[in-house]
Amino acid sequence: MSNFNIAVLDGDGIGPEVIKQGIKVLNQIAYKFGHKFRFTFAPVGAVAIDETGNPLPEETLDLCKRSDAIFFGSIGHPRFDNDPTAKVRPEQGLLRLRKELGLYANLRPVAGYKELTHLSPLRPERMEGVDMLIVRELTGGIYFGEKGRRDGGDTAFDTCLYTRPEIQRIVKMGFEAAGKRRGKLMLVDKANVMESSRLWREVTREMAADYPAIELGFMFVDNAAMQLILNPAQFDVIVTSNMFGDILSDASSVLAGSLGLLPSSSVGSKVGMFEPIHGSWPEGAGQDRANPVATILSAAMMLDHLGLVKEGDAIRAAVNATLESGVGTEDLNPKKKVGTEEMGDLIAGAIG
Ligand code: IPM
Ligand code: MG
Numbered sequence: 025m026s027n028f029n030i031a032v033l034d035g036d037g038i039g040p041e042v043i044k045q046g047i048k049v050l051n052q053i054a055y056k057f058g059h060k061f062r063f064t065f066a067p068v069g070a071v072a073i074d075e076t077g078n079p080l081p082e083e084t085l086d087l088c089k090r091s092d093a094i095f096f097g098s099i100g101h102p103r104f105d106n107d108p109t110a111k112v113r114p115e116q117g118l119l120r121l122r123k124e125l126g127l128y129a130n131l132r133p134v135a136g137y138k139e140l141t142h143l144s145p146l147r148p149e150r151m152e153g154v155d156m157l158i159v160r161e162l163t164g165g166i167y168f169g170e171k172g173r174r175d176g177g178d179t180a181f182d183t184c185l186y187t188r189p190e191i192q193r194i195v196k197m198g199f200e201a202a203g204k205r206r207g208k209l210m211l212v213d214k215a216n217v218m219e220s221s222r223l224w225r226e227v228t229r230e231m232a233a234d235y236p237a238i239e240l241g242f243m244f245v246d247n248a249a250m251q252l253i254l255n256p257a258q259f260d261v262i263v264t265s266n267m268f269g270d271i272l273s274d275a276s277s278v279l280a281g282s283l284g285l286l287p288s289s290s291v292g293s294k295v296g297m298f299e300p301i302h303g304s305w306p307e308g309a310g311q312d313r314a315n316p317v318a319t320i321l322s323a324a325m326m327l328d329h330l331g332l333v334k335e336g337d338a339i340r341a342a343v344n345a346t347l348e349s350g351v352g353t354e355d356l357n358p359k360k361k362v363g364t365e366e367m368g369d370l371i372a373g374a375i376g
Pocket of ligand 2: 270
């Protein structure tokens with residue numbers, strides 16, 4: 025039996041209701057395998073701005089630092105999106121959390137479900153064998169480089185900066201992940217244009233000598249965007265910079281048929297953070313319509329990271345069994361849909 029302290033940052037929009045299902049499933053795991061999970065909730069995002077004026081209050085950050093893992097819902101609210109003058113934004117909370125905790129690697133697995141191939145925007149034959157992992161750098165690049173305005177505000181700039189150690193640690197994670205999978209690593213960059221991308225290539229080529237068993241490839245990001253649609257099965261592990269990874273992971277996330285299916289983990293230091301890839305879907309909030317699967321699978325990634333791999337497998341098996349039985353939230357099965365709560369109940373029930 026093990027004890028774990030889990031910080032729960034459920035955030036905005038549908039965050040709280042999908043997180044609730046994740047906790048339901050985790051409680052079932054605790055019961056079945058004899059563990060103890062202690063969940064402590066803390067505000068982040070727009071909710072935190074409303075309560076405290078700060079998208080990442082210090083108490084929330086402190087809680088995260090002393091927890092064993094962070095279970096994260098989603099953040100964002102439309103009232104900030106079209107207001108370029110907003111001084112504080114929910115997203116700043118997430119970015120600061122990643123930076124402060126040293127979560128430099130974001131892992132986003134993308135795989136198709138056989139029974140859901142009909143939902144994919146791609147023809148079924150193109151979805152065959154799709155199983156990839158996007159390893160996205162998360163605490164550097166253009167997200168965190170110097171940015172600002174000049175000329176009285178009429179010139180704006182964002183800098184994409186990467187150091188050799190920053191590249192080495194994320195590329196290492198890419199090589200290692202490839203070693204545990206099908207042995208293929210693709211570096212996606214824009215080395216025909218960007219100096220920072222040329223450094224990524226240089227460093228990755230040097231490191232390749234330590235991983236002779238890995239088949240290494242290079243691809244420009246514009247081509248990669250096209251290849252992800254034309255022939256997604258060619259990819260095993262993709263390693264890429266912060267912004268390219270942001271864009272490509274959203275694009276690949278819909279291949280499986282719904283954005284509501286895909287989990288992610290952000291790791292790099294002691295505490296990892298686990299969250300669905302999707303956003304806060306404010307229009308759907310509080311209506312029992314959101315798909316909790318991405319969040320529940322993120323809980324499985326959290327258990328893997330805590331060393332509870334058979335427990336993580338039990339969650340994945342329960343999700344598979346539930347999806348195979350043909351039930352789903354409205355994004356999966358509009359004819360025979362179930363709500364968020366019921367989907368959570370079914371998956372928790374399938375754990376036994
Ligand atoms: C993501 C999101 C975030 C990002 C936003 C909310 C800041 O799109 O996790 O992919 O751009 O990293
Ligand atoms: Mg994104």
